[in-house]
Amino acid sequence: MPSTTLDAAAQAMRLIDYRTGVELVPTRNGFGEGLIEAGTRDRNVLAICADLAESTRMEGFKKAHPAQYLEIGVAEQMLVALAGGLAAVGKIPWIASYAMFNPGRSWEQVRTIMALNDTNVKIAGAHAGVSVGPDGATHQAIEDIAIMRVIPHMTVVVPCDAVQTKAATLALSKRVGPAYLRFAREKSAIVTTDATPFEIGKAQVFREGSDVAIVACGILVYNALMAADLLAREHGIECRVVNNHTVKPMDEAAIVDAAQTCGAVVTVEEHQKHAGMGSRVAEILAQRHPVPIEFIGVEDRFGQSGEPTELIEYYGMGTRAIADAALRAHQRKTK
Amino acid sequence: MQTLSPERLTELRVKANDVRAGIIRSLVAAGSGHSAGPLDMADVFTALYGHLMAHRPDQPDWPDRDRLLLSCGHIAPVRYSAMANFGYFPVEELLTLRKFGTRLQGHPERVTLPSVETTSGPLGEGLAQGTGMALGAKLDGKAFHVWVVTSDAEHQCGLHWEAVMTAAKFGLDNLTAIVDRNFIQIDGSTEDVMPLEPLAEKYRAFNWDVFTCDGNDIAAFIATAEQARATRGKPQVIIANTVPGKGVSYMEGDYTWHGKPPNREQADRALAELHAERERILAHA
Ligand SMILES: Cc1ncc(C[n+]2csc(CCOP(=O)(O)OP(=O)(O)O)c2C)c(N)n1
Numbered sequence: 109m110p111s112t113t114l115d116a117a118a119q120a121m122r123l124i125d126y127r128t129g130v131e132l133v134p135t136r137n138g139f140g141e142g143l144i145e146a147g148t149r150d151r152n153v154l155a156i157c158a159d160l161a162e163s164t165r166m167e168g169f170k171k172a173h174p175a176q177y178l179e180i181g182v183a184e185q186m187l188v189a190l191a192g193g194l195a196a197v198g199k200i201p202w203i204a205s206y207a208m209f210n211p212g213r214s215w216e217q218v219r220t221i222m223a224l225n226d227t228n229v230k231i232a233g234a235h236a237g238v239s240v241g242p243d244g245a246t247h248q249a250i251e252d253i254a255i256m257r258v259i260p261h262m263t264v265v266v267p268c269d270a271v272q273t274k275a276a277t278l279a280l281s282k283r284v285g286p287a288y289l290r291f292a293r294e295k296s297a298i299v300t301t302d303a304t305p306f307e308i309g310k311a312q313v314f315r316e317g318s319d320v321a322i323v324a325c326g327i328l329v330y331n332a333l334m335a336a337d338l339l340a341r342e343h344g345i346e347c348r349v350v351n352n353h354t355v356k357p358m359d360e361a362a363i364v365d366a367a368q369t370c371g372a373v374v375t376v377e378e379h380q381k382h383a384g385m386g387s388r389v390a391e392i393l394a395q396r397h398p399v400p401i402e403f404i405g406v407e408d409r410f411g412q413s414g415e416p417t418e419l420i421e422y423y424g425m426g427t428r429a430i431a432d433a434a435l436r437a438h439q440r441k442t443k
Numbered sequence: 444m445q446t447l448s449p450e451r452l453t454e455l456r457v458k459a460n461d462v463r464a465g466i467i468r469s470l471v472a473a474g475s476g477h478s479a480g481p482l483d484m485a486d487v488f489t490a491l492y493g494h495l496m497a498h499r500p501d502q503p504d505w506p507d508r509d510r511l512l513l514s515c516g517h518i519a520p521v522r523y524s525a526m527a528n529f530g531y532f533p534v535e536e537l538l539t540l541r542k543f544g545t546r547l548q549g550h551p552e553r554v555t556l557p558s559v560e561t562t563s564g565p566l567g568e569g570l571a572q573g574t575g576m577a578l579g580a581k582l583d584g585k586a587f588h589v590w591v592v593t594s595d596a597e598h599q600c601g602l603h604w605e606a607v608m609t610a611a612k613f614g615l616d617n618l619t620a621i622v623d624r625n626f627i628q629i630d631g632s633t634e635d636v637m638p639l640e641p642l643a644e645k646y647r648a649f650n651w652d653v654f655t656c657d658g659n660d661i662a663a664f665i666a667t668a669e670q671a672r673a674t675r676g677k678p679q680v681i682i683a684n685t686v687p688g689k690g691v692s693y694m695e696g697d698y699t700w701h702g703k704p705p706n707r708e709q710a711d712r713a714l715a716e717l718h719a720e721r722e723r724i725l726a727h728a
Pocket residue numbers: 158159160182184205209213479480481515517518564565566567594595596597625627628629701
C-alpha cells in the first residue's frame with residue numbers, strides 16, 4: 109500500500125498529497141512572507157507601496173524593516189520611475205499595487221524605465237484575475253500577462269500557490285533584471301511544499317500522463333490537477349499537468365516535450381486567452397511541434413462583480429471546463 | 444440663484460439620511476465594499492441630485508442634463524443610493540450591490556448603468572474626462588454644467604493635475620470639481636501617506652477659483668456651490684471638508700472603515716443611529 113496517492117512525478121516535486129485535502133491560503137500571503145525574508149537577506153531590498161500596504165501584503169515588511177519601506181501614495185507611474193532611480197544607484201526595489209494599476213497604468217514607464225533601461229526593479233502585481241470578485245471589472249487584471257510578456261528582457265512569473273509565491277519572491281530578489289510577479293487576492297489551494305524545487309524558467313511536471321498535456325499557471329494549476337483526476341476517473345484519459353510558472357522566459361523544452369509525449373495540449377490561465385501564457389505556448393508549438401491546442405481563459409470579455417468561484421466558473425475556468433477542453437483536444441488528436 | 448427655504452432644507456437633510464441608510468443596507472447585503480467615503484459624501488450627493496443639478500431621473504440620457512462624474516469610483520454606494528432615493532431605480536435594487544449580474548457593479552460602469560457618465564474605480568481619471576465633457580459643451584454652445592466628485596487621495600495621481608492644468612487653459616467655467624477632503628486614504632492619513640497641503644493654494648496656483656466649505660452641511664455646501672457655479676472664465680473647485688464615516692458614530696474619523704462594510708450587527712446599530720437622527724431632524728423642523 110503506498111502511503112501517498114501521488115505519482116512519481118508529483119513525489120519528485122515534493123507536492124502535498126492534494127487529493128486527501130488542501131489548505132487554502134492567498135498567494136499574496138506568500139509574497140508578503142518572501143519579501144520579509146528577502147529584506148533580511150539583503151538590506152538593499154526595498155519595498156515601495158502605493159497606498160495598498162495591507163492588501164498587497166507589504167504590511168509585514170513595513171513592520172519588519174521600517175527603514176527599507178517607502179510609501180508614495182496613489183501614484184503608480186511614480187512608483188516605477190522612483191524605483192528605476194533607486195535601482196540605478198544600487199537598490200533592489202519591489203514595488204506593489206494591484207496588477208491593474210501597476211503594470212496596468214504604468215506600462216510605458218515599465219517598458220522604458222525598467223526594461224529598455226535595464227534596471228533591477230521587481231513588480232508585485234496583486235489582485236490579478238477575475239477572482240478579485242466583487243470589486244468588478246475595473247479591478248480585475250486579465251490583460252497583464254500579455255502586456256508584460258511582450259516586453260523584451262522582462263521576466264514574468266505566475267506562481268501556483270502561496271508557498272511557491274514565496275519561493276518566487278526570493279528567487280526574483282536574487283536575479284538581476286526587471287521582473288513581474290503576478291499573484292491573486294483569494295484564498296487558493298496549496299499544492300507545493302518548502303521542499304518543492306523552484307527555478308525561474310523551469311516548468312514543473314506535477315502529474316504524469318501521456319494522453320493530453322495540461323499546461324497551467326497561477327492558482328488554476330490546482331483546477332488543472334482536479335480536471336486531470338476527473339478525466340482519469342471518467343474516461344481513463346491520463347493527463348500530464350505542467351506547472352508553467354515562468355511565462356517569460358518560457359521553458360520551451362518542457363513545452364515541446366509535453367506536446368511530443370501527449371500529442372495534444374490544453375493551456376490554463378486566469379487571463380484573456382488572447383496574448384497570454386497559452387498564446388506563448390501556441391507560438392512555440394506552431395514553430396517546433398504543432399499539435400491540437402485548446403485554451404482555457406477569458407474569451408475576449410471583461411470581468412464583472414461576483415463571488416470568486418462564481419466568476420471562475422462563469423468565465424469557463426472551472427475544473428469541468430478544463431476537463432472538457434482536454435477531451436476536445438484529445439478527440440482532435442485521435443481524429 | 445434659488446434660495447433654500449427651511450422646509451426644503453429639512454427635506455434635503457432627511458433625504459441625506461435616507462441616502463446614508465441606503466448605503467448601509469447595500470453594503471451589509473454585499474458583504475464587501477467601502478463605508479467611510481460614501482457616508483461622508485451623502486450630503487454632497489443629496490445637494491447635487493436634490494437641488495443643484497439639472498437632471499431627469501425618468502430620462503437619464505436627457506442630452507441637456509448636467510454631467511456628474513464620480514472620479515473616485517470606490518464610493519459608488521453613495522451615488523447608487525442617491526440615484527435610488529431620487530427616483531432613478533427602486534431602492535430595493537440597492538441590495539444587489541456587487542452581486543453577480545447586477546447593474547450596481549463594485550465600481551460604477553457606464554455601459555451597465557448609463558447615467559453614471561463614465562466607468563471609474565482606477566483613481567485620478569475623472570477630472571480629465573470631465574474636462575473633455577466641459578470642453579465639448581463649450582465647443583457646441585451647450586449650457587449643461589459638469590460636476591466632478593473627486594477624493595483627496597486622487598490628488599496624488601499625476602493625471603489629475605494634468606486635467607487641472609488643461610481645464611484652466613481652456614477657461615472651463617462650466618466645470619466644478621468637488622473634493623471629498625476627509626484626510627483619509629487606505630494606508631492612513633493623507634498627510635502621512637503623501638501630503639496634499641496646502642491644497643487650496645495648489646489649485647489657486649493652477650488658475651482655478653477655489654472655495655472651501657463644510658461638506659457635511661447641506662445648506663453651506665449648496666450656498667458655496669451656487670457661488671462657485673456663477674464664476675466666469677475659470678474652472679472652480681470646492682474643497683468640501685468632510686468627516687469620514689459621517690453619520691455612524693463608530694465609523695466617524697476612523698480610516699480603517701475606508702474599504703470594509705459593516706457586519707449585520709454593526710449595520711443594525713448604524714441604522715438605529717440614522718433613524719434617531721432622522722427623528723431629530725423632523726422634530727426640530
Ligand atoms: C489608480 C489606483 N490606484 C490604487 C487604487 C486602490 N485604491 C482604492 S481607494 C484608494 C485610496 C483611498 O483614498 P481616497 O481616494 O481619499 O478615498 P477615501 O478613503 O477617502 O474614501 C486606493 C489607493 C485605485 N482604486 N486606483
